[in-house]
Amino acid sequence: MLSREVTFAFDDRLGYLTACPTNVGTGIRVSVMLHLPGLVLTKEIQKVFQALQRLRLAVRGLYGEGSQAMGDFYQVSNQVTLGHSEESLIQTVQEVIPSILKYERKARETLLNDNREGLHDQISRAFGILSSAQTITSEETLHLLSSVRLGINLGLIGKLEIPTVNELLITTQPAHLQKVRKRQLESAERNVARASLLRQRLDSRPHEQN
Template identity: 75%
Template sequence: MTEESRDVDLETLTVTSGEWLRGTGPDSDIVVSSRIRLARNLAQFPFPPQADDGTRMEIEQVLRRRVESLSCTGRLGYISVDSLDQLDRQFLVERQLISREHAETHGPRGVGIGSEENVSLMINEEDHLRIQVLRSGYSLDECWNDINRIDDALEEHVTYAFSEEFGYLTSCPTNCGTGIRASVMLHLPALVLTKEIQKVFQALQKISLAVRGLYGEGSQAMGDFYQISNQVTLGQSEDQIISKLKEVVPNIIAYERRVRKALVKENRQRLHDQVSRAFGILQSAQTITSEETMHLLSSVRMGINLGLVEGIEIPTVNELFIHTQPAHLQKLRHEMLESAERNVARAAYLRQRLARQEPHEN
């Protein structure tokens, strides 16, 4: 192990927050985070779906050595994902550090994680390597600069599978070309409340942008969070793909802000009542599901940004969205819990975290 690498203690992660949850980035009232992911494969090995465990182990050894020796990312930690139990794998998914596919696949695999949790490098997911950079707020350019630097540093030491005709070769043909997936996580409660969100979906579909839930492909939208990302990677440059998102996202941000202002102007009292009720339930519930928690926290998060709630900050709400998820809750309690038990434990955790907070109308 190099001086720059370390083993990651999952227990310490339960009481910290990644940079992307801190609400410090540009336009973070609407844009929770920006993310860019690159799919890469080594030229001399079969793609992971065709590789046996012996080959996967060889791939992991080659890439782990390179990941741990990276000097452009700050201090990196490493986790052997195949050695984790199901709860710890789900914990990393909730943390946005690995994908669901990485958690659920088989054989030797791992992930390198930056100390700020804004860099993760998944080894032996659907592709040999998935590089991810995640940042708070609307920060696509910063994400691209970071990930491009990491990709270049790795490519100095390994040979990627590349075709002059098709670009970077990947397990799934839809990722060929640049291998890039650029996305932003938006919080759009006002558009959901007014049912204007369908207009946004239809407009995005027409220009080949995908809309997914909190945990990406195949996940449902929870807490009014939506990931918007490119669908096409072949035939376009990285700059073109990122520019397309950058043309669209500011319009959605402006749309959400306009609708929020209209809601306050039309009936501030009713909106304040909705936010206060949501806050009150979170402070006093004796049992609460993950889905209801997300819905209520969404109202409170909007209320903070509209000046309807004082005494609680956006980073706290962002953290609660993650810490009340099933795996986080069980890690915090240091015990396995059935669904009904998790609902009771979640309510107790929320009461503890929000005990001294009071809603307030300016």
């Protein structure tokens, strides 16, 4: 326990005192990262956000507080900690996540039933760009990898596996590219390095499922 080694600001009535007022209390942040392309494509994502706000849960982008959603990834977490126990905060998030996943699966089924060919085309184009681009930005990479990840989950792309896509979501980020190259890269250089990495990892075309 950190509290045995470090002294924290603590009030007997309020709990832990933090720089951000919303974290006063238990100070715990229960957060789950979700990939929700189905809800985004069916334009149902805002309804989910509104429902979560009523439950006093926050929705943040890929990089946490203050960041925009990229690649259809969202962080769902408790909004406040004051007046709630750690157990109740964890339970609230645990109870909500299965419902969100249920809506996401339903949205994916709707996409397949309503326009399977169009969805398959979008996913195939995403893979085509990722596997052949000579320069590509971080934002475009996340967007296209999201489509490919969806395609794998829906069985529209074979051979390529989710762990590979998850790895690329991380290794194509600016800091990782610069660590591999062992020097700071300008934006244009990073885009070229990112495209090169993607071509290497996606060098064999995955089998498409009919």
